[in-house]
Amino acid sequence: MLEEVLLARQPILDANCETIGYELLYRDSDGCPPGELFDGTSATCQVLINSYTGVMHKGNMRVLPAFMNFNEELLFQDLPTFAVDNVVIEIVEDVPINERTSARIRELSSLGFKIALDDFTWKDEYASIMDVVDIVKVDVLALKGKALFHCLEKLQPYNLTLLAEKVETLVEFNRFRKLGFQLFQGYFFAYPEVIEGQQLSGSKLTMLELLSELNNPDATPEGLEKIIAKDPRLAVRLLRIVNSTTFSLQRSISTLNEAVVILGLNELKRWAVVVSLSGTLDVTDELCRELLIRAKMSECIAKEYGAESGLAFLLGILSGADTLFSIPMEELQNHIPLSEEVNKALVLREGELGTMLNDVIHFSRYQWDSLSGHAASSSLLKAQSEAIAWAIESQQAAST
Known part of the structure; x- marks a missing residue:
């Protein structure tokens, strides 16, 4: 059953750090990739894939391609027609390339599917x-030095796109971009780049103050x-949201004070953070998406860790503060008053809050064997699905 399938997504970015697709990582309760995911008679598969690859981009809703692993068995399964435009077939490295599989790969390519080779190292049978391969994925942690250059030399005659997998730092991203890779997979976009003496921009200072206010029980x-x-664009966008169909108010709201009365202070604080993470900061869209999803996911499962939902939401946002503001996580408390419990969770990942944050990150990054067991996998999956949908809806409202 699809309800028992664990799912996670990993973004794939281009050289401009724009998200162009997601690899969908999946397995069933027994640890095996589920063949029923591509049941051609079920519309559930299409809804599921679209919900995990939908994003808001420049004010518009887009469904990005889903990169999905195919073993030999899945390669010969009948695929639903919608998959041609929505799925990139990643042929895993242990699929033998012989007369039978080559014919099937060519058939899928002729139907319009994009073909990718996963964890690629050159073999003569390739x-x-x-001539029908569109993307080659190279694990840059496994393939280094002469082996990497040999691989790139072999691929040079072919008209295809090079994708570097497991790129975890900005230094690695820049290095492989110079080597000719056009696509990048990994969490380099969330890697903090600390610049000594850098002055924070006005929008980042406002964001820091908002996060501090979100953590302030005496906020007014x-x-x-x-x-x-302090940020007129933020004020205008907030009032647009309040007056949009998102809230369907009976009358027009013209001041923030009115908005507080109608929505409540906590709701308005949260929307202020959503708007700040939707186009006003000079960071990648993917980082903003990830932090919104992490915050909402933490909120959804907070009770299972004995945490207050509002604090859990804040913790999810603050977990990316080092990247958002280019400051070490250890110095965050110099800018925002944090309790010892929150600081330990952010810096050391200790305590119940630290365990919750770790579980949310591990689950969303396909590190399911590292989960603490505090929350059931089904609860985490439900929270993740709700969080992705909420992030899309929130960013859509913020773009009005």
């Missing part, structure tokens, strides 16, 4: 299919309005 409408007023 020469028989390279006047205090929040004062912070938001």
Whole structure:
């Protein structure tokens, strides 16, 4: 049953750090990739894939391609027609390239499917299919030095796209971009780049103050309005959201004070953070998406870790503060007043909050064997699905 399938997604970015697709990582409760995921009679598969690859981009909803692993068995399974435009077939490295599989790969290519070779190292038998291969994925942690250059030399005659897998730092991203890779997979976009003495921009200072206010139990409408007023674009966008169909109010709201009365202070604080993470900071869209999903996912499962939902949401956002603001996580408390419990969770990943944050990150990054067991996998999967949908809806509202 698809309800028992664990799913995660890993972004694939281009050289401009724009997300162009997601690899969908999946397995059933027994640890095996589920063949029923591509049941051609079920529309559930299409809904599921679209929900995990939908994003807001420049104010528009887009469904990006899903890169999915195919073993030999899946390669010969009947695929639903919608998959031609939505799925990139990643042929895993242990699929033998012989007359039978080559014919099937060519058939899928002729139907319009994009073909990718996963964990690629050159084998002479690949020469028989390279003319229909669109993307080659190279594990840059496993293939280094002369072996990497030999692989790139072999691929040079072919018209295909090079994708570097397991790129975890900006230094690696820049290195492989110079080597000719056009696509990149890994969490380099979430890697903090600390620059000594760098002054924070106005929008980042406002964001820091908002996060501090989100953590302030004594926050007031006047205090929040004062912070938001420092960034006129933020104020205008917030009022647009409040007056949009998202809330379907009976009358028009023209001031932030009115918005606080109608929505409540906590709801308005949260929307201020969503808007700040939707186009006002000079960071990648994918990082903003990931932090919103992480925050909402933490909120959804907070009770299972004995945490308050509002604090869990804040923790999810703050877990990326080092990358958002280019400051070491250890120095975050110099800018935002944090409790010892929150600081230990962020810096050391200790305590119940630290365990919760680790589980959310491990689950979303396909590190399911590292889960603590505090929350059931089904609960984490449900929270992740809800969080992805919420992030899309929130960013859609924020783009109005």
